[in-house]
Amino acid sequence: MDRFFKFLNSDRYQYTESEIYLENNMQDQMAVFDVFLRTKNENDYAIVYGISDVLELIEILNETSYEDRKKYLSELSDNENFIEYMSNMKFTGSIRGVRDGEIVFSNEPILTVTAPLIQGKIMETPILNVLNYQILTATVTSKIIQAAKGRKVLFFGTRRASGFEAAMSMVKACSVTGCASHSNLMGEYFYNLKSIGTMTHGFIQSFGMDKDSEYRAFNQFIKTYRNKKYPLIMLIDTYDTMESGITAAIRAFRDNGINDGYEGMYGIRIDSGNLGELSKKCRKILNEKGFYRAKIILTGGLDEKKIKELIENAAEVDVFGVGDAIALPEKEISTVYKMSKIGENDVMKISDEEQKTSLPGSKILYRVYENDDFSDVIMLEKERPEEKNAEKLTIDYIKDGEKIEENCRLLTMKEAKRYYESHLKYLRKIYSEEEKGNRVNLSENLKNLKENLMKRKKS
Numbered sequence: 257m258d259r260f261f262k263f264l265n266s267d268r269y270q271y272t273e274s275e276i277y278l279e280n281n282m283q284d285q286m287a288v289f290d291v292f293l294r295t296k297n298e299n300d301y302a303i304v305y306g307i308s309d310v311l312e313l314i315e316i317l318n319e320t321s322y323e324d325r326k327k328y329l330s331e332l333s334d335n336e337n338f339i340e341y342m343s344n345m346k347f348t349g350s351i352r353g354v355r356d357g358e359i360v361f362s363n364e365p366i367l368t369v370t371a372p373l374i375q376g377k378i379m380e381t382p383i384l385n386v387l388n389y390q391i392l393t394a395t396v397t398s399k400i401i402q403a404a405k406g407r408k409v410l411f412f413g414t415r416r417a418s419g420f421e422a423a424m425s426m427v428k429a430c431s432v433t434g435c436a437s438h439s440n441l442m443g444e445y446f447y448n449l450k451s452i453g454t455m456t457h458g459f460i461q462s463f464g465m466d467k468d469s470e471y472r473a474f475n476q477f478i479k480t481y482r483n484k485k486y487p488l489i490m491l492i493d494t495y496d497t498m499e500s501g502i503t504a505a506i507r508a509f510r511d512n513g514i515n516d517g518y519e520g521m522y523g524i525r526i527d528s529g530n531l532g533e534l535s536k537k538c539r540k541i542l543n544e545k546g547f548y549r550a551k552i553i554l555t556g557g558l559d560e561k562k563i564k565e566l567i568e569n570a571a572e573v574d575v576f577g578v579g580d581a582i583a584l585p586e587k588e589i590s591t592v593y594k595m596s597k598i599g600e601n602d603v604m605k606i607s608d609e610e611q612k613t614s615l616p617g618s619k620i621l622y623r624v625y626e627n628d629d630f631s632d633v634i635m636l637e638k639e640r641p642e643e644k645n646a647e648k649l650t651i652d653y654i655k656d657g658e659k660i661e662e663n664c665r666l667l668t669m670k671e672a673k674r675y676y677e678s679h680l681k682y683l684r685k686i687y688s689e690e691e692k693g694n695r696v697n698l699s700e701n702l703k704n705l706k707e708n709l710m711k712r713k714k715s
Contacts, residue, residue: 260320263313264328266381274374275338283341283374288597288618291353291367291383293360293391294590294611299692301683302589303398303676304358304366305429306390308667311653313382314347318657341374348657349375354621354649356667357432357676359683361696362611364632365619365650373598380593388591389422394429396560396585400578401434402687403563408436408575410452412555413583426583432673436575447669454489454525454553461494470500474508482512485520489553492524497534506545516549523551523574531556532571539572553577604709616709617702621649630682635699 277283293302326343333339349371360366367383369376401409411430417423420442427443437452444451455477463473474490481488490508492501505524509515514522524542526534531554542550551574554566559581566573594605594614604616618637623630624646632649633641651663665671686692698706 259316260324260328263316263320263382264332265385266378270378270380271333271338274342274377275333275335277373277377278338278341283372285373285599286349286370286597287373287376287595287599289369289371289376289380289593290365290596290615290619291369291387291591291593292363292365292614294592295362296586296588297692299361299694300588301359301361301395301686301692302391303394303433304354304360304387304391305356305394305432305672306387306425307353307356307367307653308664308672309386309390309425310353310367310383311351311659311664311667313379313386314351314654314659318346345375346657347375347654348372349654350652350656351654352650352652355651355675356672357674357679358649359679359686361632363615364621364634364696365615366621368619368650370618376595384591384593388589389418390425390429391591392585392587392589393426393582394433395589397430397435397582398433398683399560399687400563400576400581402684403560403567404576405567407567407573409434410553410575410577411435411438411579411582412577413579413581414438414440416580416583422583428669430582432669432676434676452487454487455491457491457494457527460491465495467500468504470494470504471507474505475511478508478512478514482514482518482520487520488514488518488522489525489551490523491527492538493526493528493534497526497529498537502538502541506541506547509547509550515547518549521551522549523547523553525553525555525577527556531573532566532569535566535572536570551575555579557581602705602709604706606710606713613710615698615702616705619702622646623649628681629685631695631697633697633699634702636701636705639699639701 295302322343326339329339329342349369351369353367354360369379413426414423417426423440424443424446427438427440427449428447430438431449437450439451439453441451443449460470460473463469478488490505492505502524524538535552535554539552552572553575554573555577557580558576558578563576595603596616597603597618602616605614607613615634619634620637622633622635622641624633624643626645652660653663
């Protein structure tokens with residue numbers, strides 16, 4: 257029963273409208289709904305993640321019993337006819353979309369639901385709820401990884417996440433888009449993604465504030481974990497990074513025989529202060545003392561912009577630890593769900609704001625590759641591109657209510673990560689462009705359909 261909560265995680269108006277459809281015998285009209293993105297910055301990119309979780313919503317609907325559904329719905333509606341309809345309803349439509357890990361742009365159809373009207377209508381909020389946060393997380397992480405220019409990035413943001421499911425979504429999205437590791441125990445348990453952790457200021461404070469307190473904390477940490485090849489990363493900024501922290505760390509390493517021969521990772525973490533300057537001073541001291549392989553991890557409110565600045569200013573850093581910037585990202589994208597066809601009629605949302613005008617018709621997304629770059633073209637469903645180097649990005653996942661297993665297998669975390677990494681050369685090019693050009697085109701037939709509908713409505 258608990259799984260049905262995910263499906264009922266909806267807005268009231270979708271059910272209010274569905275009651276009207278049922279009362280007026282509109283429920284069997286076939287409708288097409290598109291999921292697409294709006295980006296904060298013009299021509300910016302996003303990374304899709306969460307398509308597999310959308311398909312889980314369909315499983316939940318179809319596998320929840322009549323009795324369990326009726327128990328919930330009877331608490332939410334007094335329309336017996338509607339309750340009975342919804343308690344018996346199975347998803348009989350089709351879902352197609354791009355792959356998890358795909359690079360996309362504004363207004364491209366990343367997911368299309370074709371289904372009887374009520375089935376498509378009530379999917380809106382659950383789908384957007386599943387996709388928006390995961391796509392945002394994947395996109396922000398992708399940009400942070402690009403900004404780091406080859407340095408590893410660790411995700412430490414669970415404590416800022418909006419609850420358990422958000423934390424699990426972040427762990428998955430971060431892994432797919434390049435984070436080297438994360439700190440979440442359940443992320444390791446569920447997804448077999450190794451979690452790591454260093455130490456907190458509180459751990460060091462628990463040993464007091466006298467002259468040797470930091471040393472005692474570091475010494476005990478190393479003695480406990482050195483034989484396990486555990487990462488031995490000393491947090492050196494609890495009191496004074498240069499006056500006591502780095503000195504205590506080096507002393508603890510030497511007293512425990514930790515040096516460049518240690519099989520695991522060892523080094524220091526700096527969490528506050530002028531990270532760039534402190535990292536340079538610490539690197540110099542570590543090298544002078546013979547700790548050439550000691551890693552320097554920088555943390556503390558880092559985001560894409562700050563990481564860029566640290567790299568540009570030649571900070572001595574091997575690893576970045578990022579929390580809030582991934583867990584609480586700025587709103588760089590909005591995920592949108594709009595009807596584009598009802599019965600035989602193509603429809604669209606029209607707005608004075610160009611970005612809020614949607615595209616009509618049942619559509620397919622293609623990618624045309626040329627000279628180590630690409631452009632996209634959105635076409636009507638029955639069209640085919642003339643270019644030989646065009647690749648169809650839209651994949652069928654559910655057809656007439658039945659899952660297409662071979663395509664759904666492409667949505668595993670492993671496959672999504674592999675797919676994302678296979679397109680990194682294009683992503684790096686897009687990210688590095690100072691002025692991002694438009695890579696999205698409409699077919700002539702789609703352009704004409706859009707223009708004719710707008711003219712017809714205005715007249």
